[in-house]
Amino acid sequence: MDEIVRSDGPAEVSAPPDPPVKDEIVRSDGPGEASAPPDPPVKVVVRIRPVNQADQVVKKVSSDTLSVEDRKFRFDSVIDSNAKQEDVFQLVGVPLVKNALAGYNASILSYGQTGSGKTYTMWGPPSAMVEDPSASSHQGIGPRIFQMLFSEIQKEQENSEGKQINFQCRCSFLEIYNEQIGDLLDPIQRNLEIKDDAKNGLYVENLTEEYVTSYEDVTQILIKK
Ligand SMILES: Nc1ncnc2c1ncn2[C@@H]1O[C@H](COP(=O)(O)OP(=O)(O)O)[C@@H](O)[C@H]1O
Ligand SMILES: [Mg+2]
Numbered sequence: 001m002d003e004i005v006r007s008d009g010p011a012e013v014s015a016p017p018d019p020p021v022k023d024e025i026v027r028s029d030g031p032g033e034a035s036a037p038p039d040p041p042v043k044v045v046v047r048i049r050p051v052n053q054a055d056q057v058v059k060k061v062s063s064d065t066l067s068v069e070d071r072k073f074r075f076d077s078v079i080d081s082n083a084k085q086e087d088v089f090q091l092v093g094v095p096l097v098k099n100a101l102a103g104y105n106a107s108i109l110s111y112g113q114t115g116s117g118k119t120y121t122m123w124g125p126p127s128a129m130v131e132d133p134s135a136s137s138h139q140g141i142g143p144r145i146f147q148m149l150f151s152e153i154q155k156e157q158e159n160s161e162g163k164q165i166n167f168q169c170r171c172s173f174l175e176i177y178n179e180q181i182g183d184l185l186d187p188i189q190r191n192l193e194i195k196d197d198a199k200n201g202l203y204v205e206n207l208t209e210e211y212v213t214s215y216e217d218v219t220q221i222l223i224k225k
Contacts, residue, residue, distance in 0.1 A: 039095065039099070043076040043077070044076050045075060045077045045078070045079060045092055046066060046075050046079065047079040047088060047117065048060060048079065048080055050082070051081070057069065060078045060080040062078075064076060064078055065078060066078045079091065084136070085124060085137065085138055085139055085141070085144070086136075086137075088141055089144040092141060093141045093145045093148065094148065096108065097148045100149070101152055108141065110122050120138075121140055121141060122140050122141060123140040123142050123143070124137070124138040124140035124143070125138055128140065128143065129143055129219050129222065130219060130223075146218045146219075150169075150214055150215050153167045153169075168211070169211070169213065170209040170210065170211055171185075171209065171210050171212045171218055172185065172207050172208060173185050173221070173222065174192070181193070181207075183206075185208040186208045189208070192204050192205060193205045
């Protein structure tokens with residue numbers, strides 16, 4: 001997961017604003033059209049993974065509704081089993097990167113039983129990490145996000161017209177297993193603690209953070225581990 005700290009000009013380093021936690025907070029400078037409704041702070045998107053046609057119990061019935069036999073359930077969005085990785089990225093990844101670059105904390109939590117497609121959705125097969133993110137590629141949402149993040153940063157820097165814009169990206173990688181937090185960038189650290197204080201907010205103490213400036217930096221770190 002990347003953390004982005006952005007400073008406009010050398011003098012001032014502004015911390016990202018807190019994410020909007022209440023519905024009635026409406027952003028004035030948010031991404032997207034001025035007339036578009038504000039994004040809810042948490043969105044739940046269901047992806048239905050492909051199975052044999054005969055086993056298909058869960059069916060998409062509209063853009064935000066699925067059915068399980070005769071019961072219907074509504075979410076923010078439903079992604080059908082024939083959707084491509086690129087479709088998931090467009091729906092979930094693109095707005096996330098835009099919000100992150102606008103200063104909001106952003107994260108993706110992937111939840112589901114073993115074999116339901118979490119790893120496929122987040123990463124894709126290992127070979128896809130080093131592929132170009134073509135529409136047909138199996139590359140997951142993570143690598144696509146990293147690519148977009150660094151290309152957007154580059155665009156902002158090119159369009160800054162003399163004003164100096166600095167971005168700082170740091171990369172951490174952790175696993176929670178048997179209630180213990182392990183540092184995947186420093187596997188000796190196997191039982192890290194979650195801390196919460198006024199200065200840092202919520203964070204994992206002593207978690208390794210490596211500075212990254214390009215997509216290749218990120219893939220190097222992840223492939224190495
Ligand atoms: N949408 C999908 N399209 C094609 N194959 C998929 C899809 N979702 C999952 N799979 C495949 O199903 C298997 C299990 O998925 P995986 O991501 O490993 O599950 P999880 O991480 O939730 O345990 C893998 O072989 C994966 O490639
Ligand atoms: Mg998995």
